Amino acid sequence: MANKAKLHPRNQHAEGYDFVRLVAQTPELAAYTISNPLGQPTIDFQDVGAVRMLNRALLKTHYNIDFWDIPDGYLCPPIPGRVDYIHYLADLLADSNHQDIPRGRNIKALDIGTGASLVYPLTGQSEYGWHFTGVDIDAAAIKSAEQLCDFNQLKITLRRQNRRENIFKGVIQPRDAFHITLCNPPFHASIDKAAKGTQRKWGNLGKGHSSKRNFGGQNAELWCPGGEIKFIATMVEESREFADQCLWFTSLVSKRDNLQPLQRILAKAKVADIKIVDMAQGQKTSRFIAWTYTKKDQRASFVKNAGT
Template sequence: MAPNPKLHPRNQHIEGYDFTRLVAQTPELEKFTIRNPRGQRTVNFQDAKAVRMLNRALLKTHYNIDFWDIPEGYLCPPIPGRVDYIHYLADLLADSNSQIIPRGGHIKALDIGTGASLVYPLTGQSEYGWSFTGVDIDTAALESARQISDENNLNVTLRRQIDPENIFIGAIEADDFFHLSMCNPPFHSSLEKAGKGTQRKWASLGKGRSNKLNFGGQHAELWCPGGEIGFIARMVEQSKSYKHQCLWFTSLVSKKDNLQPLNRILGRAKVDEFKIVEMAQGQKTSRFIAWTYIRQAQRSSFAASVGTPDVH
């Protein structure tokens, strides 16, 4: 993979994939490597097994993850882009901490829809040592996440969300306090639209028609009633009830056109502050929104109350 200078400056993948190093750490990757038209070593990203093996090698080489696998058909996340979210969240916390990035297990993060891959807790703990609580509605995904956590001795609490209409309700308990919440919400409003999105993706890659996603995905990972806007709107509405238990609520937003209605929703929620943080990744620009109900002057004391007497 060629260098990608648009990734976050702290992203370990900014110089691209070092296949010599990756194969040395994970020899099983060797049989999946090919040469692209420029003669560069890569893998076939249409091959789900190759993508899964690449992820396994990346997580082992860069994040000290000795065991990683996901059930067939579940979302296989592109590691560089997922890690960018973590790094920008670290910058967000630094803004409330005299521009010092807070590190250590006393920093508590809530991962909504943690998925079978457990990608955010894996990379977030490796990069910054944060503690994670992962929530998901899918029992098979949680079982996979639990196996990954146990095999790697991670500090991750896993909870099942029972009600598909709830996001924070049932996920945040009475004595919980978090520095941040994060989420990669379902993009589409229906299975049909998810399928059309797949076709556009393959067409943009010049691969013709296909019913497969190279990164997989179960229906709960790809679509929900109301789509991304509906999901985040419920997230904002429910966040009001936990305004004193989380410093920053955040969510990825896949489509730039969704920002305007989400801005209106956040305005009606009377949050103290909200931000749009853009993350450029090669040809693609992604973003997340962040909102807080806690006044700026009180944010440092809130962080301390969550168990951060020293976040230097």
């Protein structure tokens, strides 16, 4: 299956899925493989089991993850789009490091809402060798992430956020220093809006009424009071407390219309710089917003010294 829009040039999935290679690495995928109208191999992306098996094959083939699974009902992330975020974060760090992408475990990344899938730490560690700290409020998600680390013998730090109203508070410790934070925030403002969004998606697929989600997702992964803007606004407010402990704070933004109010919030926070990065993924364009309190002439020093 070829992607309809260009992924990041370093994205291993930019030319689509090599099903021959994927099935060779994960033979179980063959049972889910079908042909599209052009006779090319693909899967039924409305089939939860097929999506999960494809992810398992992609993570094993491209990122050396021998075992991957998630509990039923948890978010099953589309790998190519998630990895794009990682690659653009690497570019962001390169911009702060004389255009040289920093690699290795001295580079510290904080993944807010890491989820049961642990997708960002798994792929980011494989691609760039960074050390990830994954945070989640869901105990079952943290348990799943711990099992993935154990099965694959990975050194990823996992922390439970115990207070729903907090994001960075309680998980960033006094001696921590992070080069980058990342987050795929819950974007619906209520459970009703999340349900309506799911129904619109199935309607667009011509499948009529259904409450099922082909990529799954728990409530905490999909909605929070106030929706995406409120969540990121809280993130911005808390980031001020940790301005000296992190070079770049970032978050995905699902709706372009949310960028303007978020930029106003960041301006009030008196950040040193704001960047908005567009990412082309399949049939849509996504984006993330990034902000830093570190002045431009001090960023390379932060990259060099933090985490050592």
